[in-house]
Structures are given as C-alpha cells and as structure tokens.
Amino acid sequence: METLESKAPAQPGLSEMQEQFRAMRHLIVSVMILLGVVSGTFNLYLWKRWRDVGRELEAIRPQAPHIAAEVARLQKTEIPAMQDFLKKITDFGRTHPDFAPILAKYNIKATATTSATPTTGIIQPVPPLKTIPPAKK
Secondary structure, eight states: OOOOOOOOOOOTHHHHHHHHHHHHHHHHHHHHHHHHHHHHHHHHHHHHHHHHHHHHHHHHGGGHHHHHHHHHHIIIIIHHHHHHHHHHHHHHHHHOGGGHHHHHHTTOOOOSSOOSSOSSSSSOOOOOOOOOOOOOO
8 A cells, every 4th residue: 555645734934934033023122122222311311300409409498498487477467468458458349339340350259247368269378388407418
C-alpha cells in the first residue's frame, strides 16, 4: 500500500504575523518613550511652578502682619460704616418710592425691621487672617 505522507501545509501567514508583532512592539516602545518624555517635561514644569510660588510666598511673608492689621482695621471701621450706609439707604428707599428702582438694581431689599447688618449679603465681615509661620530653611 502506498503511504500517504501528510505534510504540514506551509504557513505563509507566520512571517506576516511575526512582522506585525515586531511593528506592534516597536509602536509600544515608541509610545512608552514618548510617555516618559511627556511625564518628565510635566514634572519639570510642576517643579518650576512650585519653586516660583515658594519664592513669591517668601516675598509676601514679611507683609502678612501688615495685611492682617489692615483687614482688622477695615473690619472695625469701614464695614460698620458701609453697613450704616446700607441701613440709611434702605430707610430712604422706604420713604421715597421713586428710589425703589435704584435699590432693585443693586439688589438691596428694604425690610420692615431695620438692623445694622445688610439684608442683601453684600457686605460680610471678613474672618481674621491666620498668622503665617516663618518658612523652614
């Protein structure tokens, strides 16, 4: 009897698949290198911004007590004066109806009871500033 030899058919797609694998590997390596460059550049940018902000903070730090004192002065003198002005203008608006459009334009509502605090929330006291500790060197 004649023996049939079974030959495995030649796989012409094998070399094509190997070429695709090499191309995919090259693409992945290229993307990883690009990701490393972009990541390094972004980290360098963040480091420079952090350094610049630190320098700005050091320049402002000596002025912080003066700013806190100015805010405290404003809270004691200017804000009560503004609140008193709002109280007077709402009282004026109650007695002079022609003034109502001006109050409405600035969202100032005249209420039945007068108080020292504004009814619109336009002027709010600012909380006192915390003192900034000196930078560690």
